[in-house]
Amino acid sequence: MKLALGIESTAHSFGIGIVSFKGEILANEKEVFTTKHGGMIPSAVAEHHEKVKDKVLKQALKKAKITMQDISLISFSQGPGLSPCLIIGMNFAKQLAEKYNIPLIGINHCIAHLTIGDLMCKTKDPVYLYVSGVNTQIIAFAGGKFRIFGETLDLGLGNALDKFAREVGLGFPGGPKIEKLAKEGKYIELPYSVKGMDVSFSGIITKAIKLFKENKKLEDICFSIQETFFAMLAEVSERAIAHTDKNELLLIGGVAANKRLCKMLELMCKDRKASFKAVSLDYAGDQGAMIAWQGILEYNAGRKENLKIVDIKPYERTDDVMVNWKTI
Numbered sequence: 001m002k003l004a005l006g007i008e009s010t011a012h013s014f015g016i017g018i019v020s021f022k023g024e025i026l027a028n029e030k031e032v033f034t035t036k037h038g039g040m041i042p043s044a045v046a047e048h049h050e051k052v053k054d055k056v057l058k059q060a061l062k063k064a065k066i067t068m069q070d071i072s073l074i075s076f077s078q079g080p081g082l083s084p085c086l087i088i089g090m091n092f093a094k095q096l097a098e099k100y101n102i103p104l105i106g107i108n109h110c111i112a113h114l115t116i117g118d119l120m121c122k123t124k125d126p127v128y129l130y131v132s133g134v135n136t137q138i139i140a141f142a143g144g145k146f147r148i149f150g151e152t153l154d155l156g157l158g159n160a161l162d163k164f165a166r167e168v169g170l171g172f173p174g175g176p177k178i179e180k181l182a183k184e185g186k187y188i189e190l191p192y193s194v195k196g197m198d199v200s201f202s203g204i205i206t207k208a209i210k211l212f213k214e215n216k217k218l219e220d221i222c223f224s225i226q227e228t229f230f231a232m233l234a235e236v237s238e239r240a241i242a243h244t245d246k247n248e249l250l251l252i253g254g255v256a257a258n259k260r261l262c263k264m265l266e267l268m269c270k271d272r273k274a275s276f277k278a279v280s281l282d283y284a285g286d287q288g289a290m291i292a293w294q295g296i297l298e299y300n301a302g303r304k305e306n307l308k309i310v311d312i313k314p315y316e317r318t319d320d321v322m323v324n325w326k327t328i
């Protein structure tokens with residue numbers, strides 16, 4: 001069986017996945033940087049990745065019951081992401097590629113989220129709602145590229161939730177804690193911020209922090225943040241489905257873990273007679289299997305990389321990437 005190894009290190013997670021060229025996941029191990037208070041300091045996260053990288057590799061090989069000699073391709077997250085973290089992943093990938101004489105490919109992290117979603121959910125040509133820590137984008141494949149139809153004008157959805165959580169002392173990651181508190185909350189009015197196909201979160205977070213300082217119930221604020229943010233995303237996703245005439249919505253990225261978000265999108269899709277799918281939690285957040293799978297798609301389509309000159313691309317956008325492995 002031909003196997004690829006993928007290394008993810010764009011932000012909080014250091015992950016290694018091992019995937020067969022047929023798309024079977026043999027291992028998907030990761031270590032995640034967390035804090036009790038405060039957020040992510042890039043240098044501290046990079047230090048974390050450096051410390052855990054050998055352990056994660058060992059775990060992944062053990063899980064897949066293979067050795068490095070069984071690997072035919074190595075891919076790593078080239079960007080977008082935090083430069084100090086990307087460098088740890090790239091250098092590790094280069095060391096392994098050199099040591100074991102294996103071809104190496106740099107991968108766009110966002111695209112890998114899309115294609116692992118398609119692999120897992122068997123979607124062919126959906127509108128993607130991609131909601132992670134840093135990213136919030138409504139994407140669809142059109143004219144040879146994954147085009148961004150709408151996006152956040154400031155923070156990513158996950159980071160917006162994390163920012164509020166940090167400010168009110170909930171620690172990192174904040175999204176799951178907000179979801180839990182929201183279950184006990186009631187609606188308080190917040191601003192609603194959709195501009196064309198784009199959304200913005202930071203003004204709403206500022207208002208929410210103000211409400212917290214005015215001693216409004218934290219559960220109510222959490223509930224209202226979720227209802228507002230998710231309604232905004234349902235609105236633009238619905239418009240993207242209508243514009244592109246596609247009939248599937250696929251939710252990807254770490255915030256896909258949120259049950260309330262899934263419920264709201266499911267209801268919207270039902271009304272439009274579109275199908276709604278969310279990537280399962282193991283593959284929604286950052287992990288190495290998606291990097292390995294995207295490596296396989298690009299390698300099979302003829303992509304080659306020069307180990308000597310390959311570098312990180314901290315600011316590469318989804319629509320910067322020419323798609324040569326897809327034929328819709």
Ligand code: AMP
Pocket residue numbers: 011131132133134157158159161162173174175176179253254255256257258259284285286
């Ligand atoms: P990613 O960058 O794709 O790994 O996603 C990480 C982001 O997802 C972080 O900002 C988390 O706060 C957020 N997240 C994880 N679980 C949930 C949840 N249940 N509800 C909302 N956000 C979440």
Ligand code: MG
Pocket residue numbers: 109113132133253254285286
């Ligand atoms: Mg991500």
